[in-house]
Amino acid sequence: MIELKSVSKQYLYGARVLVSTDMTIKSGEIVALLGDDGSGKTTFLKVVAGVTDFEGEILFDGEPLAKKPDDVVMVFDDLALFANRSCYYNLAYPLKIRGVSKDVIDQKVKACADRVGITASLYSGVRKLSLIDKKRLAIARLFLRDCKVVLIDDITKGLDKDEAAVLWQEVAPALQDFAKEGKCVIFSTRDYKEAISIAKRIVVMHYRQIKQIGTYEQIRENPDNVWAAQAFDPDYAFEKAKLSFEGEKLFATTEDGYEIDLGHLVGRIADSYVGKDVYIGWNSDKYDVFGDRKEKVEHAFGTTDGYVLKCGNRKVKSREKLEEVGTLPLANATLVFDETNENSIVTK
Structure with missing residues (x-):
């Protein structure tokens, strides 16, 4: 279980995000962050991931989440890939720096590549991949090691409508599987259809503010404000x-x-x-x-x-x-x- 207690983020130029935010995300729960570009979704994920400073406290099962970096895996919106390296290297690297043996690395890399359908490109350079396959490569990292928190940032961004639909059909079942395993899953999206397809609760964000947190039905029937109402319609x-x-x-x-x-x-x-x-x-x-x-x-x-x-x-x-x-x-x-x-x- 993740607990956000009075969490705030202020940038050097003065903008504030997540002002005094309190929220609990249960183990096995899927939460969607819904909002346009610039709404604060990425900052929310980075705060939970512990890759940016913030005020307040974030706990996982009662202990500071920052002390458990290996319990969190995240797919960033920029994918964070080594562009000049092969797909194999990109998958092997997180395991290598943790001291995993070569045989186990090889086994896991090939299994993860097969799971997301990029086996044929495993030894190709990342630069040669299409955008959708780069995203599949980033997603494959989620399966490399066990974790307790899964974070994904706007995974269909930049794809055309058809490609976005295809990728989401691949990603959504994986996120549901993570939740069934008891993991906390948080993903961001600009598409309300993605949000309502698998999320138990949705965080509506607008201009770096949380406008409402609730189920799809709660927000649609009783929006706290116009922005929340327009999020689904x-x-x-x-x-x-x-x-x-x-x-x-x-x-x-x-x-x-x-x-x-x-x-x-x-x-x-x-x-x-x-x-x-x-x-x-x-x-x-x-x-x-x-x-x-x-x-x-x-x-x-x-x-x-x-x-x-x-x-x-x-x-x-x-x-x-x-x-x-x-x-x-x-x-x-x-x-x-x-x-x-x-x-x-x-x-x-």
């Missing part, structure tokens, strides 16, 4: 409105005059927000497509489970192909966010 609907009470009923009135019933949020929003401007939001599959505020569909894109209907800046998910579509949310689908900081104002 790039087309998340988001617009300004004003809150009001009519009797005991709570409503949000959009800027173009449409009234949305927020009965499901009565008692969950502070009275101080009534009469004030807020942001309302809902997932792109929660539109009332046959409801009010119809808009003309400009383009319709077919998907595996229906259509994505483009109306101006909106993308509405629908089971049917329509010429015009309602662009207000379904009942009970709307959440409310503070206009200033864009954090959720709905109590859970």
